[in-house]
Amino acid sequence: MEVGKTYSIAYRGLKPGLHDFDFKVGRELFEAFSAGDIKDGACDVHVRLDRAETQLVIDVRITGHVVVECDRCLEDCRIPVDYDGRLLVRFSDEEREYDGDVLWLSPVEDEVDLMQYIYESIVLSLPYQRVHPEGECNPEMMRRFPHRLGRGVRRHRGPRPRAGRGVDPGGGTVETCGAEGGDGGRGAGFRHRKRGKTERIDTSNL
Template sequence: MDKLRNYEVSFSGLNNGKHEFKFEIEKAFFQLFDTEQEFTNSKIEAAVFLEKHTTFLEFVIKIKGTIDLVCDLTNDDFVHPIENEIKVLVKFGEEYDDSEEDVITIPAKDHAFNIAQLVYESVVLSVPMKKVSPTISDEDLKILNQFSPEIEEQQDEEKEPESDPRWDALRKLKDKN
């Protein structure tokens, strides 16, 4: 059985016009994908708005909720709010094609559209690259920034290079001549 089937929006029996669907996204949803990202505790609602036309479908997928993340600095867990919206145009054609950015082509014989991949990508794109707990104080950040590799490199560049006494002796000989 296809585990992603729960995330299909069936449009074949719908009248032309606007329709709304809601999906609860939790830990089990993320386990359906091969991912390095660990979403241990998530409470996300995906609101899917479909506007059905005769020859194409317009989807607006809004996600809103919270996920548990691990702080990159302190390794503590914290709850991070996420919110994102994506718009996709689904048109009918010969075969499935998602090579265009905001347009997906599905076979004309299909009667449903699976939104699981779009929801997953929307959530992943909402996760910040640098995960910093909101409980870290400005003082703690200043202390941590003092030891960042970038600042250490700058400090090394600012220091005058120590001279080698052997070269100094050779320079003196050269200057005398």
Template structure:
């Protein structure tokens, strides 16, 4: 059983150079988080930490599959995941989230837990509409047909595409006077 402590990196003892870590993310990892989106999975996360004097740069490379629930049939299926992300942490006077991919921590911080970052990167890589692979081909065929169907148009039935540009008869005379101003 994995614990959050398994994903801590002790940055205080690291020298200023590149360090590499590997984490196996399986069902016990996903048990640490709410199971509303990702039910489980089997992934390998390679994390490269480039430590400098005032900046920590994490390069995440996560590959594998996660188990999701289909939005249409409620069947479980495996979805491939391939994520490459960069996350930076700089040292400063206080702990703060400066941007989505930039945090600030104090100089005295001993370790950083990257479990939440791993989970977030995986979750953000998932599609909004989670469909079992047997429905994906069916949806692709329907989308090709839908491109030819016109849902709404503001033009009248007899209007041409070019008639709006050259037709001065339908313009309010107050607006046509403004065309003469240059």
């Protein structure tokens, strides 16, 4: 079975009203997005779908953990995941762009694929700084990279900016992190948070 089919819901035969679905997320989902930062993980996804005549309202709850590279020591680091979100699915004969909140489907479609939404929701739920608890970093790596913290940043593409964060001309949200004066070479970093492909950007030389 294709990975995408694992996270699809056939809504055509559902009666109007509420319907519950549960999915397990593991390594196979993260391997499908090989350009991402997540190496492994185990999450439970609960979906409550409200079927109406003109749209689907999908509430998603994700809990569990993922394994990423620690920003301090570069070793594998387990980060908890706790996410609640809502996706609206509407129908149109015209092709419309997905904006992170509303997914448009053709009226002839009979299922909705939540693979991309689940992956992006997990990525966006992660903290800006992904590190081991204090004292749990690999001491050997810390000696080799004493100024590692603050040098790496990540960029996410997708949802519109939320209130309280800076906005860049590309429509994303920008937050500074790791900016400290007189720190022996640490540069101010930022994380550009949007839905979509995740890429690591180094601003130490900017």
